[in-house]
Amino acid sequence: MRTTINPVMDEGLSTMEAPITLMYWALEDLDGTTYVLYDLATGEQHKVPDPNFRRWKSVAWIPFTDASFVDLINERQAQLPNPSYVDLSTLPVLHVKLRDDEEARVFFRGKIEYSDFYECGECGTAFLWMREDTEPYPVCPKCGACNTWFCDIHGEVTPIFLQNGERRCPICEKQGPPRGCSLIRRLFLRTAVRKELAYCIQVKRGDIITEYVINKDGIVTVNSL
Numbered sequence: 001m002r003t004t005i006n007p008v009m010d011e012g013l014s015t016m017e018a019p020i021t022l023m024y025w026a027l028e029d030l031d032g033t034t035y036v037l038y039d040l041a042t043g044e045q046h047k048v049p050d051p052n053f054r055r056w057k058s059v060a061w062i063p064f065t066d067a068s069f070v071d072l073i074n075e076r077q078a079q080l081p082n083p084s085y086v087d088l089s090t091l092p093v094l095h096v097k098l099r100d101d102e103e104a105r106v107f108f109r110g111k112i113e114y115s116d117f118y119e120c121g122e123c124g125t126a127f128l129w130m131r132e133d134t135e136p137y138p139v140c141p142k143c144g145a146c147n148t149w150f151c152d153i154h155g156e157v158t159p160i161f162l163q164n165g166e167r168r169c170p171i172c173e174k175q176g177p178p179r180g181c182s183l184i185r186r187l188f189l190r191t192a193v194r195k196e197l198a199y200c201i202q203v204k205r206g207d208i209i210t211e212y213v214i215n216k217d218g219i220v221t222v223n224s225l
Helices: 067-077 170-175
Strands: 002-005 023-028 034-036 058-063 094-097 103-120 126-129 148-151 155-157 182-184 187-205 208-214 220-224
Touching: 058 103, 058 187, 094 187, 094 208
Parallel strands: none
Antiparallel strands: 002 126, 023 034, 023 058, 058 094, 103 126, 103 187, 148 155, 148 182, 187 208, 208 220
16 A cells, blocks of 8 residues: 655654644743743743742643744744744643642653655655555555566566565576575665654642643643553
């Protein structure tokens, strides 16, 4: 089975850059003072005042909905050696108001996934391929290019694919002795790296910790740790 993909446009795929940030934290202190991840006037990125559990009045993750604010932050990030860009988002606000006996902390959680895909050396198409009985080897879904095999004696052949990965000439297999085939590579196996961010709030009440997590698809999960 073949599925065409775009490893450049897919978010976080086949790139070592930081994933796009879609939300920022906001913390309301007991005296009403508010702290945010990015300065609302300058776009400067701030560190969380305290990464550990502590008393807050409320904590929240807020999506970027103001285009001018996004541009302000990204202009600031572009000046840094390792920028971390942000983008507009339709994710819901994740807001937790704390009781008097609760403490909280906020943080990002990153996830990295690795997957293999093929890149066609003839037309540049990137595609996923899964072995099937009707398609024992990868074929470019756009131009039809595939790797070819040559026997030293019989030239280009469609090899016998053995389970151990060996490719044998079908003619030599019948006439003997068995002979392997040389590969002419037109498809190249690549590794894609997909990076994603999740936005987390942990609330501690006594010995019980409740974790709220929202991912890039807007799915919120709540777990007791």
